[in-house]
Amino acid sequence: MSVLKLENLSYTYQGAPIKVLDHLNYEFENGKIYCIMGKSGAGKTTLLSLLSGLTTPTDGKIFFKDQDISQINKYNYRSQMVGVIFQGYNLLPHLTAAENVQLSMDISEKIFPDKVRHGFAALAKVELGEEKATRRILKLSGGEQQRVAIARALSYDPEIILADEPTGNLDGETQEGIITIFKKLAHEENKCVIIVTHSPEVAKAADVLYELTPVS
Amino acid sequence: MYILKNSIRNVTRNAGRNILIGMIVLVIAISSCIALSIKQSASQLQTTGLSKIEITGSISVDRQALMSQAQDSGTDMRALMQESESLTLAEMQNYATSVNVKDFYYTLSSSMSKGTGLEPVSTDAVTTAATTQTQPTAPTESEESNKAISPSGMGTQGDFTLTGYSGENAMTSFISGTNQVTSGQLFSFDTADMTCLISEELATFNGLSLGSTIQLTNPNATTEVTTLTVGGIYKTTTATADSGAMRFSTAADPANQIYTGYNTLNAISGQSLSVATLGTDTSGNQTTTALRTQESGIYTFSDMTAYENFKTDVTAMGLPSSYTVTSTDVTNYENSLLPLENLNTFATIFLVLVLLIGGSILVVLNILSMRERKYEIGVLTAIGMKKKHVVFQFIAEGFIVTLIAILLGTGIGAAVSVPTANALLSQQVASIQTQEESQQSNFGRGGSSSGGRPGEQATVNYVQSISSATDITVVMQLIGIGILLTLLSSCGAMVFILRYDPLNILSNRS
Numbered sequence: 109m110s111v112l113k114l115e116n117l118s119y120t121y122q123g124a125p126i127k128v129l130d131h132l133n134y135e136f137e138n139g140k141i142y143c144i145m146g147k148s149g150a151g152k153t154t155l156l157s158l159l160s161g162l163t164t165p166t167d168g169k170i171f172f173k174d175q176d177i178s179q180i181n182k183y184n185y186r187s188q189m190v191g192v193i194f195q196g197y198n199l200l201p202h203l204t205a206a207e208n209v210q211l212s213m214d215i216s217e218k219i220f221p222d223k224v225r226h227g228f229a230a231l232a233k234v235e236l237g238e239e240k241a242t243r244r245i246l247k248l249s250g251g252e253q254q255r256v257a258i259a260r261a262l263s264y265d266p267e268i269i270l271a272d273e274p275t276g277n278l279d280g281e282t283q284e285g286i287i288t289i290f291k292k293l294a295h296e297e298n299k300c301v302i303i304v305t306h307s308p309e310v311a312k313a314a315d316v317l318y319e320l321t322p323v324s
Numbered sequence: 325m326y327i328l329k330n331s332i333r334n335v336t337r338n339a340g341r342n343i344l345i346g347m348i349v350l351v352i353a354i355s356s357c358i359a360l361s362i363k364q365s366a367s368q369l370q371t372t373g374l375s376k377i378e379i380t381g382s383i384s385v386d387r388q389a390l391m392s393q394a395q396d397s398g399t400d401m402r403a404l405m406q407e408s409e410s411l412t413l414a415e416m417q418n419y420a421t422s423v424n425v426k427d428f429y430y431t432l433s434s435s436m437s438k439g440t441g442l443e444p445v446s447t448d449a450v451t452t453a454a455t456t457q458t459q460p461t462a463p464t465e466s467e468e469s470n471k472a473i474s475p476s477g478m479g480t481q482g483d484f485t486l487t488g489y490s491g492e493n494a495m496t497s498f499i500s501g502t503n504q505v506t507s508g509q510l511f512s513f514d515t516a517d518m519t520c521l522i523s524e525e526l527a528t529f530n531g532l533s534l535g536s537t538i539q540l541t542n543p544n545a546t547t548e549v550t551t552l553t554v555g556g557i558y559k560t561t562t563a564t565a566d567s568g569a570m571r572f573s574t575a576a577d578p579a580n581q582i583y584t585g586y587n588t589l590n591a592i593s594g595q596s597l598s599v600a601t602l603g604t605d606t607s608g609n610q611t612t613t614a615l616r617t618q619e620s621g622i623y624t625f626s627d628m629t630a631y632e633n634f635k636t637d638v639t640a641m642g643l644p645s646s647y648t649v650t651s652t653d654v655t656n657y658e659n660s661l662l663p664l665e666n667l668n669t670f671a672t673i674f675l676v677l678v679l680l681i682g683g684s685i686l687v688v689l690n691i692l693s694m695r696e697r698k699y700e701i702g703v704l705t706a707i708g709m710k711k712k713h714v715v716f717q718f719i720a721e722g723f724i725v726t727l728i729a730i731l732l733g734t735g736i737g738a739a740v741s742v743p744t745a746n747a748l749l750s751q752q753v754a755s756i757q758t759q760e761e762s763q764q765s766n767f768g769r770g771g772s773s774s775g776g777r778p779g780e781q782a783t784v785n786y787v788q789s790i791s792s793a794t795d796i797t798v799v800m801q802l803i804g805i806g807i808l809l810t811l812l813s814s815c816g817a818m819v820f821i822l823r824y825d826p827l828n829i830l831s832n833r834s
């Protein structure tokens with residue numbers, strides 16, 4: 109059974125003259141890695157914001173486990189079901205890395221035996237030690253920030269991971285580490301991992317590849 | 325709860341912005357604390373001040389009521405005045421049976437003329453007014469000037485005021501210390517012993533000593549002679565206090581006050597009545613040569629409540645509406661609060677202005693800070709924080725900053741409110757006094773008498789200072805103001821957050 113399903117999905121930004129997405133019919137299942145590729149401006153980020161419930165389709169439907177996504181509480185969906193790694197990270201600069209992670213865990217309202225330790229563990233997975241975890245965001249490098257964003261999205265154990273170029277700022281070795289994490293999530297923990305990427309290495313790890321072409 | 329934890333953390337992490345908001349709230353808090361403290365002490369003095377003192381009151385004709393009655397019915401005011409004579413002693417004693425009356429005493433007073441061998445102490449009011457001190461001078465034209473008809477219908481005015489007291493507690497001027505017996509003793513209250521107390525000035529002026537006799541006559545029938553024995557001599561401080569004030573008549577001069585027992589004066593009056601000749605004046609009104617006397621009763625009340633209850637009692641007991649219960653204590657007390665009341669009004673206006681201006685600044689600052697915090701709102705909603713929780717967090721931040729500032733402001737305000745209020749109060753007292761003095765001199769009256777009847781000392785002891793001002797009520801009010809300000813200034817934030825589209829976060833990649 110698919111965990112996410114697009115049905116004739118079309119999207120036009122408010123006030124914009126042309127469609128960004130046109131009649132998409134994708135399906136996403138648990139236990140698989142999906143890669144979405146396409147030229148810049150093809151609408152990849154737009155698709156992820158639709159999948160994460162940040163906006164609603166102009167036409168067509170999105171189903172989350174057979175439930176129309178427009179019928180469910182977007183905030184609960186975002187805070188519990190999906191983990192989004194934003195292209196621009198969207199971390200809070202006045203908080204430390206660990207606090208950013210813990211905040212998402214708090215918002216998910218899920219119960220963790222030891223929140224603080226769990227948060228640090230999530231950061232350790234992306235190779236951020238305690239010292240870096242307790243630094244404010246702006247005192248971390250771009251790649252480190254990106255990894256904080258990944259740790260945050262994974263910290264509250266969501267069923268779906270939506271990643272917008274999660275390795276854009278990472279060197280080959282660190283990227284490998286991230287790919288390993290995603291593989292483990294999909295293949296061992298049965299999550300649905302959807303990655304927007306330009307990287308051929310990441311694309312290689314994909315079980316399913318979707319190619320988005322700009323609407324002309 | 326994590327939202328609250330978030331708020332506290334945000335307050336400390338964004339010190340710059342919060343200090344700015346805090347400073348403004350602090351200024352509002354200090355100003356409001358001072359204003360509220362003034363208001364609080366004003367209302368406290370109003371309610372508690374009178375409850376502490378014993379109140380004396382009397383029943384008199386309500387001129388105001390008569391005036392409006394005369395206007396309404398078209399009848400002559402003078403006719404109405406004549407109808408509603410002063411209450412008789414029996415009537416006054418009847419009202420004294422009210423349970424609210426603590427004590428009742430009465431006096432009888434009469435204006436009497438000089439007899440053989442007695443000259444009143446007189447002041448040349450016209451030439452010495454406002455500049456020279458009151459000094460006993462030789463009687464000049466006293467016969468003529470003192471024959472003036474008094475406006476209250478007392479008949480012909482004499483040279484002396486003879487007052488008869490029902491008991492020691494009625495002699496308020498001796499109780500207060502204005503007058504003091506320096507030699508001899510008091511007359512009898514129980515019997516008509518024809519003994520009196522005269523002033524030192526009068527004694528010296530006429531060469532009188534203890535045991536001397538003085539002769540007084542009925543101003544309406546100079547052949548009616550009354551002889552009194554000087555039983556005691558008293559010293560009065562009123563004369564010096566009143567120096568420079570124009571005398572209304574010789575009889576009103578403190579030196580020309582003769583005191584005796586009620587029974588003595590009552591006997592004199594009874595005697596006069598028995599020999600009086602009746603007549604008719606040119607306008608057809610009945611006249612009598614009997615000595616005019618005026619009875620007045622003074623009720624004392626243990627507190628303000630008893631005084632207020634007495635007012636309703638007497639109405640129930642049948643006191644006509646043309647009479648009213650008045651108390652100079654209450655009036656004086658109310659007058660004494662005048663500067664504080666003025667200050668209270670200023671404080672209210674000031675408070676409203678501070679809240680309006682301060683509130684507006686806070687609203688603007690909040691809106692500006694919302695623009696600055698757009699990104700934060702976007703992130704929080706994008707990662708799934710419910711908007712109502714974001715709103716709650718932001719309001720909580722406002723509350724924390726406001727509360728700290730209010731507490732600090734209350735502390736500072738409490739420390740400075742008493743000296744500030746007192747400085748403002750003394751200014752107010754001074755301005756009221758200046759105003760009064762210029763009014764007095766505009767009307768040709770010198771001195772500081774507050775425009776009462778001439779010769780009657782009516783200087784008001786204004787409340788000059790307040791002691792403790794900031795109390796729990798003020799603190800509660802300040803916290804209320806804080807809550808109100810926070811909610812008001814958060815309104816902008818609330819609307820902003822609720823209308824924020826989290827999708828914007830994606831186009832906001834700065």
Ligand SMILES: Nc1ncnc2c1ncn2[C@@H]1O[C@H](COP(=O)(O)OP(=O)(O)OP(=O)(O)O)[C@@H](O)[C@H]1O
Pocket residue numbers: 121122124128146147148149150151152153154155195831
């Ligand atoms: N808020 C917006 N309003 C109007 N048009 C938008 C908005 N955001 C994006 N677009 C347009 O929609 C199209 C798709 O944008 P999108 O961000 O989805 O591209 P993308 O595939 O993620 O590109 P990139 O690889 O550069 O990140 C672009 O042409 C862009 O200009």
Ligand SMILES: [Mg+2]
Pocket residue numbers: 152153154195272
């Ligand atoms: Mg993109």
